[in-house]
Amino acid sequence: MVGEHQTHHHNMLVSLALLLAAAFGLWVFFQIQRPKNFPPGPPPIPLFGNLLEIQLDNPIADLERLAKRYGNVYGLFLGSRPAVVIHGVSALKRALVNKSADFSDRAEDLFVRHAAHTKAQAPGVVLSPYNSGWREHRRFTLMTLRNFGLGKQSMEDRILGETRRVMEFLEQSDGEPINPETLFHKAASNIIFQVLFAKRFDNEDDSMKFFTNFFRETSKIINGPWSLLYDSFPAVRYLPLPFKRGFEMFKMSHERYLEMFVETKKTRVPGKPRHFVDAYLDELEKRGDEAFFSEDQLCAIILDLHFAGTDTTANTLLSGLLYLMKYPHIQEYCQQEIDKVMQGKNEVSFEDRVQMPYVQAVIHEIQRTANTVPLSVFHCTTRDTELMGYSIPKGTLIIPNLSSVLNEKGQWKSSHEFNPENFLNENGEFVQPEAFMPFSTGPRVCLGEGLARMELFIILVSLLRKFRFIWPEDAEEPDLTPVFGVTQTPKPYSLKVQVRSRC
Ligand code: HEM
Numbered sequence: 440m441v442g443e444h445q446t447h448h449h450n451m452l453v454s455l456a457l458l459l460a461a462a463f464g465l466w467v468f469f470q471i472q473r474p475k476n477f478p479p480g481p482p483p484i485p486l487f488g489n490l491l492e493i494q495l496d497n498p499i500a501d502l503e504r505l506a507k508r509y510g511n512v513y514g515l516f517l518g519s520r521p522a523v524v525i526h527g528v529s530a531l532k533r534a535l536v537n538k539s540a541d542f543s544d545r546a547e548d549l550f551v552r553h554a555a556h557t558k559a560q561a562p563g564v565v566l567s568p569y570n571s572g573w574r575e576h577r578r579f580t581l582m583t584l585r586n587f588g589l590g591k592q593s594m595e596d597r598i599l600g601e602t603r604r605v606m607e608f609l610e611q612s613d614g615e616p617i618n619p620e621t622l623f624h625k626a627a628s629n630i631i632f633q634v635l636f637a638k639r640f641d642n643e644d645d646s647m648k649f650f651t652n653f654f655r656e657t658s659k660i661i662n663g664p665w666s667l668l669y670d671s672f673p674a675v676r677y678l679p680l681p682f683k684r685g686f687e688m689f690k691m692s693h694e695r696y697l698e699m700f701v702e703t704k705k706t707r708v709p710g711k712p713r714h715f716v717d718a719y720l721d722e723l724e725k726r727g728d729e730a731f732f733s734e735d736q737l738c739a740i741i742l743d744l745h746f747a748g749t750d751t752t753a754n755t756l757l758s759g760l761l762y763l764m765k766y767p768h769i770q771e772y773c774q775q776e777i778d779k780v781m782q783g784k785n786e787v788s789f790e791d792r793v794q795m796p797y798v799q800a801v802i803h804e805i806q807r808t809a810n811t812v813p814l815s816v817f818h819c820t821t822r823d824t825e826l827m828g829y830s831i832p833k834g835t836l837i838i839p840n841l842s843s844v845l846n847e848k849g850q851w852k853s854s855h856e857f858n859p860e861n862f863l864n865e866n867g868e869f870v871q872p873e874a875f876m877p878f879s880t881g882p883r884v885c886l887g888e889g890l891a892r893m894e895l896f897i898i899l900v901s902l903l904r905k906f907r908f909i910w911p912e913d914a915e916e917p918d919l920t921p922v923f924g925v926t927q928t929p930k931p932y933s934l935k936v937q938v939r940s941r942c
Pocket residue numbers: 564565566567577631743744747748749751752755811812815816817839877878879880882883884885886887888890891
């Protein structure tokens with residue numbers, strides 16, 4: 440009886456020892472090697488890296504703590520994947536501008552890439568590796584945007600047309616509180632869609648509803664907790680976790696784009712482009728079987744431009760109205776300037792901005808505080824390189840912290856409050872500080888910057904000219920904390936409008 444007990448005891452010890460040995464083995468196996476002279480950062484835990492230290496659904500506070508502790512360039516491990524976060528205008532410029540050849544790649548093996556573009560040879564523009572295919576497509580896209588009206592009257596007309604529809608909607612609210620959540624998504628989506636397909640959707644159209652939801656949902660999935668898990672642990676990718684929803688939505692979007700593509704191709708006349716898609720097909724025929732251009736690549740770019748061109752502008756405008764209601768005296772000051780410059784004019788034009796330094800300052804301040812793309816689109820190193828004395832190996836994920844630049848102490852007259860003085864000199868003239876980088880910087884800088892600036896100006900000036908925006912009396916105080924994602928969104932709110940009497 441006693442002997443049996445002892446054997447049992449003995450067996451248990453052996454099992455325990457084996458278990459410990461196995462755990463130790465796994466620990467060693469998953470040990471994360473810090474590359475030599477890698478930027479400082481919290482020590483990674485085997486397998487998990489630093490993920491356990493970060494609150495995944497809203498990492499901002501935790502990452503801020505790390506940045507305070509480790510400085511402007513710090514290293515992190517997402518699982519075993521090394522990443523470097525870059526803060527502040529000086530480090531960021533040095534990496535993205537001065538060493539752009541080393542810092543302008545995109546990582547291949549990420550949720551966003553797998554979900555958005557399933558074909559390896561058709562990576563689009565936004566997520567394309569830094570190579571000749573990207574360069575040729577970027578150049579072609581910029582040129583074609585220009586040919587279809589950027590910097591000309593025709594683009595202004597498209598923007599004004601969509602703005603009129605927004606104004607009709609607001610006017611119908613008749614002083615009742617309304618929810619503006621999708622208002623600007625619809626406008627921005629239609630503007631870019633008219634460039635792509637010479638087509639627009641009515642608000643109640645099924646495609647409009649689909650795309651609006653698609654952008655709003657997926658921009659919260661990208662860089663959110665589930666996509667960070669996906670990026671960190673290849674093993675979880677096959678599990679039915681919420682990132683599957685992202686895959687599904689991208690797939691549905693592809694089907695819709697493909698349908699429209701096939702449809703518009705039927706009526707195409709070669710050499711007579713009606714829109715971006717036609718122009719691309721002309722280019723494809725001109726180039727023959729040159730590898731970079733393909734119909735798959737065209738479909739990828741349609742998604743890129745539609746997505747990047749909608750959610751960003753729309754969320755910036757949503758934040759803008761929120762700030763203008765929170766600071767009614769700033770809103771009023773804009774209106775005075777607008778009334779003065781627009782006297783006797785029917786519609787605003789982008790050129791009018793030179794006469795509106797205050798409005799310009801306010802729009803820039805909206806972009807600074809809205810912080811719409813807080814961590815840019817992640818970059819990646821093309822080769823082993825060096826930054827601020829640290830070594831960064833090829834293939835390291837680079838996280839440009841644009842948010843840190845837009846709030847950087849020493850770069851702004853007042854970095855922590857909404858204050859248009861940040862963009863005005865002592866003579867009341869508009870100035871743009873170096874740290875204004877909501878569009879990022881370097882060769883990957885936002886390709887739609889020109890269009891976005893035109894949209895923000897024309898839409899905001901038209902709206903402010905016609906309406907006073909009022910925070911509903913019975914609502915709680917405006918909450919300015921954004922909801923995190925690859926693009927940030929203000930918390931849901933309602934607004935009231937009053938038609939201004941003028942002239
Ligand atoms: C307020 C509006 C916008 C903001 C704040 C914004 C911001 C950004 C940022 C931060 C990036 C990443 C740059 C980098 O990787 O370093 C980017 C890239 C890009 N944006 Fe925008 N964007 C806006 C509007 C637009 C519009 C209207 C378009 C459509 C034409 C557009 C098209 C693109 C494209 C194609 C890229 C990828 C560029 C590349 O990888 O070479 N964006 N944008």
